Amino acid sequence: MSILHVEDLNVYYGSIHAVKGISFDVEEGEIVTLIGANGAGKSTTLNTVAGLLKPREGKVEFEGESLLGIPPHKIVSRGMALCPEGRRVFLQMSVRDNLEMGAFTRTNSAEVADSLEMVFERFPRLKEREGQSAGTLSGGEQQMLAMGRALMSKPRLLMLDEPSMGLAPILVQEIFNIIKALHDAGTTVLLVEQNARMALSIADRAYVLETGKVSMSGNAADLANDERVKQAYLGG
Template identity: 60%
Template sequence: MLHINEINVYYGNIHALKDIKLQVNQGEIVTLIGANGAGKSTLLKTISGLLKPKKGGITFEGITIDGKPAQWIVKRGISQVPEGRRIFANMSVEENLELGAYLRKDKDGIKQDYQKVYDLFPRLYERRKQQSGTLSGGEQQMLAMGRALMARPKLLLLDEPSMGLAPIFVKTIFDIIKEINASGTTVMLVEQNANMALSIAHRAYVIETGRVVLSGSAEELRSSEQIKAAYLGGGHE
């Protein structure tokens, strides 16, 4: 579905991604794990069209997408939930969701998708007229995910969905990611909480200083001593 072929991305003189090669197959949850500054968010921004690779290419469903405008990529079926949520705080929950569907013209389909989002996140329905800035962190994360789903993506990119959330919300968010995936949306997940990410993913890639250093099934990585020591708290679950 998504093929990333040896891309290199720079911020000025800083070589942020070095020959990154990976793929995401339809129906999977694929997670990227790695320390802060390893290049995970840079990779998602490059897939979304916010950054352009200097070298290498990205194809989605057989079509080249690198270098294309971000809105064109959304139209092709890729939506991103950015790190830090980035909701529109002065707008209502409903208005934020409406913005997620701004490229769509199918009014009936949009109506159905409002309902799907509210079924997934009943709390958003209760607060649909409320200003988004007044929501809790967990509710804002739900709204950011709901807004991305309003574009009806084939591939959902999630950047640090559990960041700054209370543990009870973290479990809820991960349960919902599994539900979104089970209903047919492919998911690419960047997450600091490696243990949670590996518990729901099918496959995983480990990124260190802009390179993929390890990949395999989530189960293999979860039981790897190297990964346990580096990312899972020294082998203790």
């Protein structure tokens, strides 16, 4: 059974039909990526799955149960976390406080402490800057903090929205290495990414979105070798 099942999703911003009947599945243990140009509906899709936007029609099911109408914080408690586009860390708060905010749905303080240790192991740079305010971190460090914060809810499905945006190439590689390591450690990942080449290099399967519709889907390696994908997203 799919951990995430999305069927015939239609989302509007006012009169703009942003997502037009998208359907896709994420199986447990996979990295699935949604790629496409700006404005294709990728982030809208993730935000709808996370409960931040309401679809006009369609299904969103997580582990066989509908998420429609469930408030976002309850969706987090069920085992899904979104690392949003643009990082959205709390700039005035310390690194540690940002991370602890990610665990706000959890009640067992010993388990939260374990998760904090795990995040510091994964992101040693955050450990070094534990007491600094998030606003003093570099872009790459803020991205690591946003990912660490999402992991603090102990998600079974981690959704990442444009994790490489605005980062230097060396940091992009580092962020993707971390995504791969998280996946290897057992986290299922749904990745929205402008950098199609990097996304396809680590994903199991991919869906190509164009103007709010799925135009192609399949094995990520096959899509990376497809002439149409190369022309449109991989610089020919």
